[in-house]
Amino acid sequence: xxxxxxxxxxxxxxxxxxxxxxxxxxxxxxxxxxxxxxxxxxxxxxxxxxxxxxxxxxxxxxxxxxxxxxxxxxxxxxxxxxxxxxxxxxxxxxxxxxxxxxxxxxxxxxxxxxxxxxxxxxxxxxxxxxxxxxxxxxxxxxxxxxxxxxxxxxxxxxxxxxxxxxxxxxxxxxxxxxxxxxxxxxxxxxxxxxxxxxxxxxxxxxxxxxxxxxxxxxxxxxxxxxxxxxxxxxxxxxxxxxxxxxxxxxxxxxxxxxxxxxxxxxxxxxxxxxxxxxxxxxxxxxxxxxxxxxxxxxxxxxxxxxxxxxxxxxxxxxxxxxxxxxxxxxxxxxxxxxxxxxxxxxxxxxxxxxxxxxxxxxxxxxxxxxxxxxxxxxxxxxxxxxxxxxxxxxxxxxxxxxxxxxxxxxxxxxxxxxxxxxxxxxxxxxxxxxxxxxxxxxxxxxxxxxxxxxxxxxxxxxxxxxxxxxxxxxxxxxxxxxxxxxxxxxxxxxxxxxxxxxxxxxxxxxxxxxxxxxxxxxxxxxxxxxxxxxxxxxxxxxxxxxxx
Amino acid sequence: xxxxxxxxxxxxxxxxxxxxxxxxxxxxxxxxxxxxxxxxxxxxxxxxxxxxxxxxxxxxxxxxxxxxxxxxxxxxxxxxxxxxxxxxxxxxxxxxxxxxxxxxxxxxxxxxxxxxxxxxxxxxxxxxxxxxxxxxxxxxxxxxxxxxxxxxxxxxxxxxxxxxxxxxxxxxxxxxxxxxxxxxxxxxxxxxxxxxxxxxxxxxxxxxxxxxxxxxxxxxxxxxxxxxxxxxxxxxxxxxxxxxxxxxxxxxxxxxxxxxxxxxxxxxxxxxxxxxxxxxxx
Numbered sequence: 001x002x003x004x005x006x007x008x009x010x011x012x013x014x015x016x017x018x019x020x021x022x023x024x025x026x027x028x029x030x031x032x033x034x035x036x037x038x039x040x041x042x043x044x045x046x047x048x049x050x051x052x053x054x055x056x057x058x059x060x061x062x063x064x065x066x067x068x069x070x071x072x073x074x075x076x077x078x079x080x081x082x083x084x085x086x087x088x089x090x091x092x093x094x095x096x097x098x099x100x101x102x103x104x105x106x107x108x109x110x111x112x113x114x115x116x117x118x119x120x121x122x123x124x125x126x127x128x129x130x131x132x133x134x135x136x137x138x139x140x141x142x143x144x145x146x147x148x149x150x151x152x153x154x155x156x157x158x159x160x161x162x163x164x165x166x167x168x169x170x171x172x173x174x175x176x177x178x179x180x181x182x183x184x185x186x187x188x189x190x191x192x193x194x195x196x197x198x199x200x201x202x203x204x205x206x207x208x209x210x211x212x213x214x215x216x217x218x219x220x221x222x223x224x225x226x227x228x229x230x231x232x233x234x235x236x237x238x239x240x241x242x243x244x245x246x247x248x249x250x251x252x253x254x255x256x257x258x259x260x261x262x263x264x265x266x267x268x269x270x271x272x273x274x275x276x277x278x279x280x281x282x283x284x285x286x287x288x289x290x291x292x293x294x295x296x297x298x299x300x301x302x303x304x305x306x307x308x309x310x311x312x313x314x315x316x317x318x319x320x321x322x323x324x325x326x327x328x329x330x331x332x333x334x335x336x337x338x339x340x341x342x343x344x345x346x347x348x349x350x351x352x353x354x355x356x357x358x359x360x361x362x363x364x365x366x367x368x369x370x371x372x373x374x375x376x377x378x379x380x381x382x383x384x385x386x387x388x389x390x391x392x393x394x395x396x397x398x399x400x401x402x403x404x405x406x407x408x409x410x411x412x413x414x415x416x417x418x419x420x421x422x423x424x425x426x427x428x429x430x431x432x433x434x435x436x437x438x439x440x441x442x443x444x445x446x447x448x449x450x451x452x453x454x455x456x457x458x459x460x461x462x463x464x465x466x467x468x469x470x471x472x473x474x475x476x477x478x479x480x481x482x483x484x485x486x487x488x489x490x491x492x493x494x495x496x497x498x499x500x501x502x503x504x505x506x507x508x509x510x511x512x513x514x515x516x517x518x519x520x521x522x523x524x525x526x527x528x529x530x531x532x533x534x535x536x537x538x539x540x541x542x543x544x545x546x547x548x
Numbered sequence: 549x550x551x552x553x554x555x556x557x558x559x560x561x562x563x564x565x566x567x568x569x570x571x572x573x574x575x576x577x578x579x580x581x582x583x584x585x586x587x588x589x590x591x592x593x594x595x596x597x598x599x600x601x602x603x604x605x606x607x608x609x610x611x612x613x614x615x616x617x618x619x620x621x622x623x624x625x626x627x628x629x630x631x632x633x634x635x636x637x638x639x640x641x642x643x644x645x646x647x648x649x650x651x652x653x654x655x656x657x658x659x660x661x662x663x664x665x666x667x668x669x670x671x672x673x674x675x676x677x678x679x680x681x682x683x684x685x686x687x688x689x690x691x692x693x694x695x696x697x698x699x700x701x702x703x704x705x706x707x708x709x710x711x712x713x714x715x716x717x718x719x720x721x722x723x724x725x726x727x728x729x730x731x732x733x734x735x736x737x738x739x740x741x742x743x744x745x746x747x748x749x750x751x752x753x754x755x756x757x758x759x760x761x762x763x764x765x766x767x768x769x770x771x772x773x774x775x776x777x778x779x780x781x782x783x784x785x786x787x788x789x790x791x792x793x794x795x796x797x798x799x800x801x802x803x804x805x806x807x808x809x810x811x812x813x814x815x816x817x818x819x820x821x822x823x824x825x826x827x828x829x830x
Contacts, residue, residue: 331706335652338704342686342697352685354670366670371684450765450773451675451799455636456666483629488764491772517773521762522629546666548636548676548762548776548797 045268055207080135081128096135103199104143107154148174155195214312218242225305239311240282253278253319262308274348276336276372278319291344454525454545461542471532474514485518523547604806612787619755620730620740624747626761633762642709643677651708656686661715677802691720702732709739717748727753757784
């Protein structure tokens with residue numbers, strides 16, 4: 001409902017039919033709370049030019065912490081005037097209030113009436129344009145005086161509590177503020193007392209910022225908006241120099257940087273880049289944002305230009321000066337630069353390193369970790385250990401046991417079973433450094449074995465049609481992607497049971513893996529999901545990976 | 549003199565004196581060594597140092613000392629089913645390069661390539677000879693992004709090899725793109741390996757072009773699968789002759805092992821591109 005409707009005497013909560021009956025020409029639109037919230041967020045974004053600490057106060061308010069900001073605009077009155085005027089230019093009717101506490105500012109902004117009642121004279125008010133006052137400023141230390149004449153609703157209490165207080169004859173804040181607290185708390189709840197304390201500043205009330213507060217900020221304002229990408233990047237580099245001085249003084253480097261571009265019409269674009277190592281070099285910061293802006297492309301529309309450019313370091317890390325070598329090229333630094341550049345272009349999560357996980361299930365055995373957040377030195381030796389162990393003794397013994405117990409009922413594929421049984425233990429032997437003679441004697445035979453795991457793994461195992469001996473022989477032929485393959489030789493099964501904690505509904509089936517070479521020499525890793533008779537009547541076959 | 553330069557179009561030799569002409573004649577000798585002059589083979593200076601020796605003498609001889617470092621090499625599977633073999637060969641080369649000087653390897657793949665042909669699997673790569681701490685992976689959405697990342701990575705001196713995969717024939721990597729990549733590789737000094745998922749007839753600026761298949765392995769003494777055998781067809785070689793070899797990859801020692809028996813193949817004309825040869829054989 002807009003002001004014009006209010007002047008006609010319409011009220012929120014009226015039946016639409018009644019309103020239409022009163023004014024047949026009434027224009028009606030559906031309420032869209034989500035759009036309103038987005039608009040509020042956009043206004044909050046725009047307000048970022050006044051202070052970085054902005055809290056949303058839905059449905060229609062914003063809370064700005066302007067500690068130390070007002071003098072930049074020529075005092076509190078000029079500050080308020082500026083905001084209200086700029087918002088009015090964009091078509092928003094706003095009321096602003098400045099006070100010592102969040103509660104008091106909230107109350108004054110919404111319930112302070114003009115002309116001032118008795119006792120309200122100490123509140124300074126004004127309007128940069130014409131019309132009724134658009135802002136009100138409670139003087140420092142004048143919270144109590146500002147609150148006294150206001151209605152009780154100004155304490156941010158529910159309507160039923162306000163109605164209850166009205167029944168008791170309590171209408172304005174002056175009526176309750178000095179009353180004994182215990183009876184009030186007993187009748188109207190602790191919350192009511194808390195609201196009074198918050199408004200008076202007896203209890204601290206933090207503002208929840210909508211965006212993370214940057215640690216270091218450098219910004220530049222332009223009388224004439226800038227339009228060109230080169231100008232934006234040039235400004236970014238100049239700001240990066242300022243930022244670098246600040247960071248250097250504290251011995252820190254930035255890990256995450258954000259450029260906020262404030263368009264003249266109020267839209268704000270924020271682009272963030274992350275780095276793999278603490279960074280201060282302005283030229284490199286510029287290069288990263290150049291990548292990022294290229295990657296964003298047309299999503300960042302300059303419109304009529306940007307009038308504020310702000311560079312902020314969102315996350316920093318200690319950055320000690322490094323001694324650079326004269327002779328050897330610094331590969332580590334160069335690699336970090338590359339990761340940063342690729343990350344700025346594609347997102348840091350897309351540049352990954354693989355870390356082994358402690359599980360037997362093939363698809364979970366390796367996790368991809370963003371390369372920027374990966375510490376090589378700390379993980380190096382661990383990696384090797386983990387990599388060797390599952391395929392060396394540990395894994396070897398476990399599959400050994402399974403195979404032996406299965407070999408007893410007289411599996412016809414003797415050679416196959418014997419081979420797999422021999423294989424892991426021989427690998428373990430070969431890996432042991434002390435037994436060199438054994439390695440030498442195992443020699444070429446050991447080396448001629450195919451690796452135990454494929455080099456490519458399908459994220460979704462591909463279903464294949466396989467003809468295999470029941471219950472658990474290797475496939476004789478199989479059809480994958482409509483091509484029929486004749487199996488020349490096979491190794492397996494390597495039985496991998498699902499971890500019990502993944503087996504929620506009894507659906508996780510045991511897999512028997514086979515390494516298979518076709519007549520054409522194509523090597524694949526296939527498995528049968530489920531055991532004949534025990535788990536499924538008709539187990540299905542899948543192709544999970546490719547060997548070289 | 550003009551006739552000689554016409555025979556070796558890919559060699560940029562100065563045309564000043566008769567002595568240089570003699571050198572050109574030496575490169576045309578199949579073995580790469582001139583028995584008459586006793587001179588060293590006349591590939592450009594410093595190539596010996598900039599070569600990655602594969603360890604198969606016949607192959608290294610054809611490549612004039614090894615796979616050129618600081619250059620782009622193209623690989624494709626002989627058929628679509630042989631993707632694993634082609635990737636394995638590229639990986640083996642990358643592992644060799646990384647083992648040589650302890651630098652890193654970057655694998656670039658598009659989402660589609662990874663979905664269609666499987667993603668590089670860490671445990672398998674480690675077993676295959678490329679330790680995980682040497683490996684970085686970049687996953688991108690489009691082939692053009694892959695090429696951009698490939699070029700950036702090739703310029704970086706901290707990488708021993710960059711392996712980029714393009715789905716299908718990888719039409720995004722045309723002659724211009726491969727030329728850019730080749731120049732980037734030259735600047736960075738790393739090994740550029742472009743793996744197309746299907747053979748591509750487009751011209752390319754790559755130093756060598758391979759078609760890889762896996763050869764049938766001899767079963768080990770337990771009747772299981774043998775080692776990894778590659779059937780390598782070198783279809784284009786700017787530094788020497790083409791040919792076809794079978795090589796084993798020993799993933800424990802990280803070396804190629806030559807197969808005693810090499811496949812017989814008709815001698816290819818050295819001054820023709822692979823396209824011309826294919827047209828002739830077709």
